[in-house]
Amino acid sequence: MTKTIIMKKILLIIQREFLTRVRKRSFIITTLLFPLLYLALIFGTAFIGEKGQTKLKIAVLDSSGKFTKARVDSANAFDKASTLVLVNETPASLEKDFEHKGYDGFVIIPANTVGTMAPDKIEIKANRTLGTASSVQSKLNTIWNDIKYEELGIDSQKQKQLNDSKLTVQVENMQDKGSNAKIASLTGYITGFLIYFILLIYGSQVMMGVMEEKTNRIAEIMVSSVKPFQLMVGKIIGIAAVALTQFLLWIVFVFLIYNITKSGSAGNSAMAVVVGQAQEVFSSLNIPQLLFLFAFYFLGGFFFYASMYAAIGSAVNEDMREAQSLSFPITMIIIFAIFILTIAMQDPTSPIAVWGSIIPFTSPIVMMARVPYGIPGTVPYWQLFLSMGLLVGGFLFMAWFAGKIYRTGILMYGKKPTWKEMLKWAFK
Amino acid sequence: MQKTMPVLEVQNLKKYFANQKAVDDISLEISEGQIFGLLGPNGAGKTTLIRMITGIFYPDSGNIIFDGKPFDAENDITKIGYMPEERGLYKKMKIGEQAVYLAQLKGLSKRDAVARIKDWFARFEMESWWNKKVEDLSKGMQQKLQFVITVLHHPRLIILDEPFSGLDPVNSNLIKDEIYKLARNGSTIIFSTHRMEQVEEICDHIVLVNKGRKILDGTVQQVKQDFKENLFNIGFSDAFAESELNNELFDVVSASQNSMVIQKKENRSNNEILQYFLNNGASIDSFNEMLPSLSDIFIREVEGTPLARRFESN
Numbered sequence: 040m041t042k043t044i045i046m047k048k049i050l051l052i053i054q055r056e057f058l059t060r061v062r063k064r065s066f067i068i069t070t071l072l073f074p075l076l077y078l079a080l081i082f083g084t085a086f087i088g089e090k091g092q093t094k095l096k097i098a099v100l101d102s103s104g105k106f107t108k109a110r111v112d113s114a115n116a117f118d119k120a121s122t123l124v125l126v127n128e129t130p131a132s133l134e135k136d137f138e139h140k141g142y143d144g145f146v147i148i149p150a151n152t153v154g155t156m157a158p159d160k161i162e163i164k165a166n167r168t169l170g171t172a173s174s175v176q177s178k179l180n181t182i183w184n185d186i187k188y189e190e191l192g193i194d195s196q197k198q199k200q201l202n203d204s205k206l207t208v209q210v211e212n213m214q215d216k217g218s219n220a221k222i223a224s225l226t227g228y229i230t231g232f233l234i235y236f237i238l239l240i241y242g243s244q245v246m247m248g249v250m251e252e253k254t255n256r257i258a259e260i261m262v263s264s265v266k267p268f269q270l271m272v273g274k275i276i277g278i279a280a281v282a283l284t285q286f287l288l289w290i291v292f293v294f295l296i297y298n299i300t301k302s303g304s305a306g307n308s309a310m311a312v313v314v315g316q317a318q319e320v321f322s323s324l325n326i327p328q329l330l331f332l333f334a335f336y337f338l339g340g341f342f343f344y345a346s347m348y349a350a351i352g353s354a355v356n357e358d359m360r361e362a363q364s365l366s367f368p369i370t371m372i373i374i375f376a377i378f379i380l381t382i383a384m385q386d387p388t389s390p391i392a393v394w395g396s397i398i399p400f401t402s403p404i405v406m407m408a409r410v411p412y413g414i415p416g417t418v419p420y421w422q423l424f425l426s427m428g429l430l431v432g433g434f435l436f437m438a439w440f441a442g443k444i445y446r447t448g449i450l451m452y453g454k455k456p457t458w459k460e461m462l463k464w465a466f467k
Numbered sequence: 468m469q470k471t472m473p474v475l476e477v478q479n480l481k482k483y484f485a486n487q488k489a490v491d492d493i494s495l496e497i498s499e500g501q502i503f504g505l506l507g508p509n510g511a512g513k514t515t516l517i518r519m520i521t522g523i524f525y526p527d528s529g530n531i532i533f534d535g536k537p538f539d540a541e542n543d544i545t546k547i548g549y550m551p552e553e554r555g556l557y558k559k560m561k562i563g564e565q566a567v568y569l570a571q572l573k574g575l576s577k578r579d580a581v582a583r584i585k586d587w588f589a590r591f592e593m594e595s596w597w598n599k600k601v602e603d604l605s606k607g608m609q610q611k612l613q614f615v616i617t618v619l620h621h622p623r624l625i626i627l628d629e630p631f632s633g634l635d636p637v638n639s640n641l642i643k644d645e646i647y648k649l650a651r652n653g654s655t656i657i658f659s660t661h662r663m664e665q666v667e668e669i670c671d672h673i674v675l676v677n678k679g680r681k682i683l684d685g686t687v688q689q690v691k692q693d694f695k696e697n698l699f700n701i702g703f704s705d706a707f708a709e710s711e712l713n714n715e716l717f718d719v720v721s722a723s724q725n726s727m728v729i730q731k732k733e734n735r736s737n738n739e740i741l742q743y744f745l746n747n748g749a750s751i752d753s754f755n756e757m758l759p760s761l762s763d764i765f766i767r768e769v770e771g772t773p774l775a776r777r778f779e780s781n
Contacts, residue, residue, distance in 0.1 A: 041542060044542070044574070048572055051571050051572055052572075059560065251557075251558075252557075255555050255556065255558055256551070256553040256555030257555035257556055257557055258555065259523070259551040259555060260556075260616075261572075262523050263521045263522070263523060263544065263547070263549040263551075264544060264545075264569070264572040264573055265572060266541075450523070
C-alpha cells in the first residue's frame with residue numbers, strides 16, 4: 040500500500056521532469072538540429088573533399104623530351120587537384136614571370152634523364168608553400184612510370200599484371216571475427232564522447248533543476264509531500280528519460296538518413312562512398328550488443344554522476360559560480376575519463392585502459408572505447424561483468440550518499456557549504 | 468469550549484542542531500476544529516517544530532501523535548497541508564498544471580484535482596489564470612494560489628506560516644474567511660506568526676515559544692487574564708485635578724485632563740476605587756479594565772520588560 044503510494048509519487052515527479060523538458064523549445068531545436076548538423080558534417084566533408092581543394096597549375100619545362108603532351112594530358116585526367124602544363128621557355132624567363140602567366144609553380148625536368156635512371160632531384164619551385172604537392176608528385180610519377188615501361192618494353196597487359204599483384208596485410212582478431220581496429224577505435228571514440236557529453240550536459244541540468252527548486256522555495260512544499268530522496272531520484276530518472284528520448288530520436292533519424300542516402304546514392308559518388316563506409320561499419324560491429332552496453336553505461340554513468348550533481352545543486356544557492364566551483368572536481372574527473380579514452384582507443388588492453396574501464400568514476404566513458412574492439416577478445420567477460428557490477432554498486436552508493444547531502448542541503452539557505460561540511464551532512 | 472480528541476499531540480519534542488537547540492522539549496495538544504496560534508519571535512524554533520510535524524525533519528527525541536496514532540510521515544503527510552513562510556512554486560510552470568501536479572502528489576486523482584481547482588479558482592476569481600505562468604502573477608496573486616494549493620486535498624491539519632504577509636486587506640479578509648470556514652468544516656489549523664493582532668482576532672488557543680522552549684500555553688482569554696496587571700482606564704466628563712492621589716487603593720500610572728490609567732493594589736475591589744473617585748468629586752464617564760494585548764504579553768515574555776512601561780511613556 041505504502042509502496043504503491045511512493046511509486047506513484049515518484050512516477051508523477053518523473054513525468055513532470057520529463058514533460059516540462061521535452062516540451063521546451065530548446066529541446067525540440069537541439070533534437071532536430073543535431074541530425075541536420077550530422078548530415079551537413081558528412082556531406083559537407085565529402086563536398087569539401089571534392090570541391091574545396093586548392094587547384095595547382097604547374098608549368099613543366101621538359102629538357103629531356105620524354106614528357107610529351109600526350110603523357111601529360113593523360114596524367115592530368117587522374118585528379119583535378121593539380122594541372123600540369125607543358126611550356127617551352129628558358130628556365131630564366133620561366134622563373135621570372137611564371138606567376139604572371141598564372142602558374143602556381145614550375146618544374147624543370149633535367150636533360151640528363153636517360154633510360155630508366157631517375158633524375159636525381161626534381162623541385163617544384165614556387166614563391167610560397169604549396170599544399171597539395173603530393174598530387175603533382177604522383178602525376179609526375181605516372182608519367183615517369185609510362186616512360187620506364189616503354190624503355191623496358193612492358194606492354195599494357197604486363198603493366199596491369201604488375202600493378203594488380205600486391206600483398207595485402209590485415210590484422211585478424213581471432214576471438215572477435217570481423218572486428219576492425221580502425222572502425223572499433225572510431226566507434227569507441229564516438230560512443231565515449233557521447234556519454235561524456237550526456238554526463239556533462241544532462242548532469243548539469245540535474246544540478247540546475249535542483250537549484251531551481253531551492254531558489255524558487257518550492258523544495259519545502261515538495262518535501263512536505265514526498266521524501267527528499269524520492270524527489271531527487273524522480274528528478275534524475277526524469278532527466279535520464281529526456282536524454283534517452285533524444286537519443287532514440289537521433290538513432291531513428293540516423294537510420295532514416297542512412298536509408299534515404301542509400302537509395303539516393305546510385306548516381307552520386309560522394310554519397311556512395313559514405314554509404315559504403317557506413318555498411319562497412321555496421322557489418323564489422325555487433326550493433327545490438329553495442330546499443331545495449333551503450334544504454335547500460337549511459338544510464339549507470341548518468342545515475343552515478345547525476346546524484347553528485349544533485350547533491351551540489353542542493354548545497355548551493357542561486358549563484359552559478361558557487362555551483363561551478365563546487366562541481367569543478369567532478370567535471371575534472373569526467374575530463375580525466377576522456378583522457379583515458381584517448382589512450383584506450385589506441386591501446387584498449389593497456390593497464391590504464393583496463394582499470395579505467397572497471398572503476399565506476401571513469402568506466403562509463405572508457406569501457407565504451409574498448410567494447411567495439413570485441414568481447415571477449417579485447418574485453419574479457421570478467422572485466423565486463425566486474426565493471427558493470429561496480430557501476431551498479433557505485434551508483435547505488437552515490438545515490439544514497441548524495442541523498443543525505445541533498446536532504447539537508449535543499450532546506451539550507453545562506454553561506455555556501457564546503458565539501459567537508461557536506462561530508463558531515465552525509466555521515467553524521 | 469467542548470473538549471474533543473486531539474488531532475495532534477506533541478510530546479517532549481527535541482531537535483538540536485550543531486550550534487543551537489532549535490526545539491527544546493516542547494509539548495502541546497491541538498483539538499479538532501481549533502485555530503491554534505503558534506507564536507514566537509524569529510528564530511524561536513517555530514519552523515523547526517512545524518517541519519517535524521510535517522515529516523520533513525525527524526525529531527531527536529519525543530513523540531508526535533497524529534489522530535491518536537504515532538505520526539507516520541509516509542501516510543499521514545497527505546492529511547496535512549503546509550504553507551511555508553517562504554512561498555514557493557515552479558515559476559515557469561503553468562498555474563493550472565502546477566496545482567494539479569501538487570494535488571496529485573498529495574494523493575488526489577487527476578480528475579478530482581481538476582474539479583476542485585476549478586471550484587476554488589472560481590471562488591477566488593482566478594479562472595482566467597489557468598494557463599498563466601507563476602512568474603506572471605503579482606505577489607498577492609501568488610499568495611492566493613499558494614493558499615488554494617495548501618488546502619486543496621482537504622487536509623485534516625492545515626499549517627499556515629504567516630499566511631497574510633504580502634496580502635492587501637481585501638485579500639487578507641478573503642483568506643481569513645476561508646480559514647474560518649475550513650475550521651467550521653472540521654479542519655484543524657495551526658497558524659504560525661509573530662503578528663499578534665491577527666492572532667488575537669483569529670485564534671482560539673495559543674502557544675508561545677522562545678529559544679526553543681514553550682513559555683505560554685492557553686486560550687487567548689485565559690492568557691490575557693493571567694497576564695492582567697489590574698490596570699484601569701477611567702474617563703472623566705469634567706477635568707479632574709490630580710492631587711493627593713497617593714492612597715492605599717491604587718497607583719497612578721498616567722494621567723491627562725480627562726482620563727487616567729491606574730493600577731489597582733492587591734485585594735482592593737473596583738467598587739472601592741469608584742467610591743474613592745466619587746467621594747473626591749469626579750464625574751466618571753467610563754471605567755474599563757485594561758487587559759494586556761497579546762502583543763504586550765509577547766514582548767514582555769520575550770524581552771522580559773514589565774507591561775506597565777507602555778502606559779508610563781504615554
